[in-house]
Amino acid sequence: MAKIIGLPKLSPTMEEGTLVEWAKKEGDAIEVDDLLAEVETDKATMEFRSFDKGVLLKILAPAGETLAADTPVAIIGEAGEDISALLEQAKGGAKAPAAEPAKEAAPAKAEPAAAPAAASAAPSAAPAAAASESPAPDGRKMASPLVRRLAREEGVDLAEVGGSGPHGRIVKRDLEAFVAGGGSKQSPAAPVSGLSSGPGYERLPARVEKASQMRKTIARRLVESKQTVPHFYLTIDLDASPMIAAREQMNALLKDEKVSFNDLVIKATAVALRRLPEVNASWMDGEIHFHQVVDVSVAVAVADGLVTPVVRDADRKGVLAISREVKELAEKARTKKLKPEEMMNGTFSVSNLGMYGIEEFGAVINPPEGAILAVGALRDDVGVVNGQVAAVKRMKVTMSCDHRVVDGALGARWLAEFKKLLENPMGMLL
């Protein structure tokens, strides 16, 4: 009996996946556990293996397509089987797990007198009738009462948890697995804003796209930051010429590789944090945690969002080591190979939009870090050098501080130290 195969959920949070490559072609014999295709999920590229044995009769989705979980992607059955009905069904957009037509009729349950064979329901036949395994028809995410209570208490967003119960119901073990896997938590129930527009607000309806897991995480964390962290901003303007000169000297000593301005900024940040460790701190539920390590998170833009991999112990690393590490982390970020632990537990962030010509900007703190440094573009200016008017390069940086941890004067002292280091790069050697 041929059946439709749906795109499996290959990670607990996967809502859609991209078929990178089919490992089998139509007509191939399939054994249980054979590799069918590679699927890129929100987390990584995963193997999609067969639970069935038979022949791959039809591929319904070509490589390269991005599809919601459970979307029909193939039909497996016996060679020569008539699959026209299944093709119709697949075209109709039926979700795959429901697509076992033979079972729907359930003749045993239709007998009026004999009530439910399992005697687990009331004698009225009605409740037993709709026993298919498809998700709730209204798309509602179902969770057991226990799970809803625990999620409320622990601040877990159930939208991010995959359900393994009937109809995708989230049950206790799913929540436990999610939390054990470092599942993200949020502060309970942020109020929903009233921004939704009434009908006819737009001349043309917007194109609506489901937010990716990464976007949802970004959204949640930034809302959390802006709603719970009292930000204030300090901007300082510094002479960038010494930094430029230092970089040129360094790159002249290197073969086949170069350090960037940002690598120098990270180094200066790390040294300044070591010299004023009060800034290297986090507000944690009524306590201030002063970090003993200087782990700098570096914002990296990727195709559909941004991630912040961490350069560990940046204060103890040379500029070249920092440079190599940032390149490697950025490459991993772009290919979605970053491991969660490579993005966790930074103590301070650096975000640089200088390459886009942004003169200055205020960044959103990445909680529980106590501050973030936003780096602007190098710009031409006129200054006084050795008593003479001359063309100079200047740069602005803006520090966003969590006022619970960093007060204005402390932030200002830190920025002054940072400025001193970049204007006298030799000072970083001391």
Added chain:
Amino acid sequence: MRELRYREAIREAMIEEMERDANVFLMGEEVGHYQGAYKVSEGLLTRFGEQRVIDTPIAEAGFAGVGIGAAMTGLRPIVEFMTWNFSFVAFDQIISSAAKVAQMSGGRVPCPIVFRGPNGAAKQVASQHSHSVDPFYTNIPGLWIAMPATPRDAKGLLKAAIRENNPVLFLEGETLYNVKGEVLDEDADEVIPFGKARIAREGDGCTIVAWGRPYYTAMEAAEILAKEHGLQCEIVDPRTLRPLDVDAMVDSVKKTNRCVVVHEHWPYGGPGAEIVDQIQRHAFDWLDAPIERVAALDVPMPYASNLETLVLPTVERVVEAVKKVAYL
């Protein structure tokens, strides 16, 4: 501790209470000279004489009424129904008189009577004689209902029933009379209070509520689930259905997060449904799955032995129900 059969435990309870209180007497069909249809009252006639062990005509409405009248005037009758199926003939006496007289007399006329006898299906006694009557009588306020599964519970609860001033329906099991179990020594005088469940087996995987014969079905299923799935079931035997120990069941479900109720009565209503209702209201936020019930199938009992087996709750059905709520 000694081992006694269920019937011997009941007999001991009656003997001890008749020795203790001269107002206690036994009345019913074949309880005296025939020594009891199921030999529960064996030896009682010789021991206590015809004044206190009374053979009645085959007239349940009559002797139930006589018993109720005796209770109203100060005696403590034990009225034996040969089976609870025959109590239907005395339904009006039990419901309209026994259950109501205390309330209608403003509490001045209590009715301290015990009706007892075998309940539920036996073996191929067919549709008219296989009723589990607990859902019929538990619906009536004013009646206390016990349905013990083990010899020790049978003895301790029957002693409590005889001392109770409310009318008590004591539901035994024909297939339980030969079951052996540990019972405290004769001088222990153990009286088990009504409304107190017994945790028969501890576990954190799933609560199974079962009473009467299905208690043994549940215990067997629990062993299979432990062995084959490593799931430890907690078995709660409420022992009395009125009053009902809701707290014990709710506490257990708060621990296990899931529940299966196993009972021999039909699925429509009854204590099975009442227990599910109580648990879902009091433990809603602790439930990880809908509560399942394993009951007799919703048909009159077939005579054929193989069909009878299928209609009654089976170990396999209990295992399946537990697997379902545990998502196994």
